[in-house]
Amino acid sequence: MPRQGYGPVTRSSSALGASELNGCFTAKSRAASGKRKEEESKADGGIKKGRAAFGDLTNHAQGQEAAVPDKVTQSSKASYQLRATSRQQQVSSLDPRQQVHYEQRVVSQRPADMELEQSCASSGQYWTDIDAPDHEDPMACTEYIHDIVCHLLEAERKRRPCLNYMESVQQDVNTSMRGILVDWLVEVAQEYKLVSETLFLAVNYIDRFLSCEMAPRRKLQLVGITCMLVAAKYEEIYAPQIEDFCYITDNTYAREEVLAMEQQVLGALSFELTVPTAKTFLRRFLKAALPGDMPADACLECLSSYLAELMLPEYRALQFLPSQVAASAVFLANFTLGRSAWTPTLQHYTGYNPCDLMECCKLMHKIHLAQHKPEATTPATRDKYAQTKYYCVSAIQSKVNMLPHYLFR
Template structure:
């Protein structure tokens, strides 16, 4: 299985320099880049910013002109109706007296004041909860690479796609593969991601590819590592700027498979999944929700980044666990962030977090308790890649953080 980290420097090809992660409009991007890769080499120059194009049309002028034309047309019509009414009243004095009795001039002049259309005093109380919701994309509207104008629609689309990629209990039909074997494979994939200095999105997507492939195909245990390494290769081509080559994956498998076998497995995975590999992963949602941490990033960047890293550690701890396979990516990410907030005593689920995540605090409580139980009791000495990874000072040693007591967590969630 995994090759020692220090042994690769002599026998294998030299690893590529650190690659930039997926372009996302997250505030902690500068500090998170140092955590994604430990290599001292820096990525290529950061993309230049440019302002988004403004409105080049004269639609607002045309609309203003149309409004003026409509106003001029509406005037004579009202005047004609008024003259016709006066003519009728002059011809019939009895109707004129009845009309003046029913609608006196004082009441007629008072009617418009009862329901004013453009009264700012009455329109002000209408948006009651609007000030509580913060626009997290307004600061990056001028950045063409951030896609802030479409960020909300993109994540709504990803959340809709979660229904298409719900995983069933596929271990029931896998007679030669068990949950423990899957956990060992994922633990090895974490080490591969760390040794190759790949993005975290690559790791999460590779694990999703393995699960979705095993849903459709009954596999043998001797092919499980081949499936895992091929999934990392496909995910690297999808996420990385400079993905590792095929020979690198043959090397990490200790030459247990041939080049033709790996290429054939790549074709099999893509055909089985119908080439639809843009699967929603919790790490993307977590980076989106991290922009809503209730701390000023300019003054408490260290504390905010440590909280985000703790949420990432909790989320990555669920990868080897088969019990979390059927959880949706967005709900898992929101629950990990809520547990991290409670562990750091940073408050609860704000209205802004509820708005952008789509989950209320009560919807997340059961999953938050399960995650805290995972950190507290479910320890396997054989599967320690994630804990070892996040015990490094680059990740603020968040793996050494003490989990919350179950009773204290229960009280904190109710508060």
């Protein structure tokens, strides 16, 4: 099968050998990668290939300024009175046989929001209804957003990896090797131009697989590329071929080995591939955090994504739920940019108080500080977000060495 001109990111044949320091994945010469692309460009007559039907359709449109409606700031009680009136009008327009079922669904739809309503009302806090501008948009599905978020919060608990699988399951693999593998996968995702959702999903698959299957260190990279292959099939419009993943390991593994490992991974995961990650929640939480001005909004979005992605190679981050990581990323990004770290709107839509995020924020802040040291062991994410399309947010340094305690009161 003809290749698509991706430059190789590979490792030495002794990777993940006797010493964990030999587990480092190294990149082949960029000149070799450029030569491949140049040769294939000539073979194609100099015509740059693109997506035929989806030329500019991506999950991360850069530099695209969205229309931001005026804020609707209101007390939670007033918000629900307005929504109740709207629902009553909808019910009255229904067929009488449908009204009973509709009313029952509406009454039981938002128990969690009712608790938040009482909490916010008692404290006198005001939050912004971020979905109000989209109520008339059928594609926004604002009537179902609460149910969707509740489902995601439930799913993140059901499909999370074992928190101590390195100690209880693995015998030949350690946390350092896992970090090196994930850092290398960040490079692989860049090489194949995969969306961030694919990377987050692949790391989830790796951790869940290693939670129930013991893997020798010589097979760890095979587990990594196989999980990324499965994640790419799930997320990407055009997923890389198996041969691409074999090539990127310098053909350390054959196609048959990848297929066999894919079957093993899917069996270990019980084919439960739909998993909310920190990136899933980050999209929702940023909507609650973004004030709407550009380019500051884009900077906050990129910095939050950078902080969340820094947690991927860190084994200790498994103790935190993806929603907690996403909320902490927004919290820390706001603080780093000199903004109010937490707002009633963020508290309402994330369900987290500042004190709930303290431990996760401290670990994230520690990892963020370490990226600016020469001895950083996982630099791929830092290098990725040093690009201008990410507003060079990895160059933004924290102003403090320790987060002040008043932030979490």
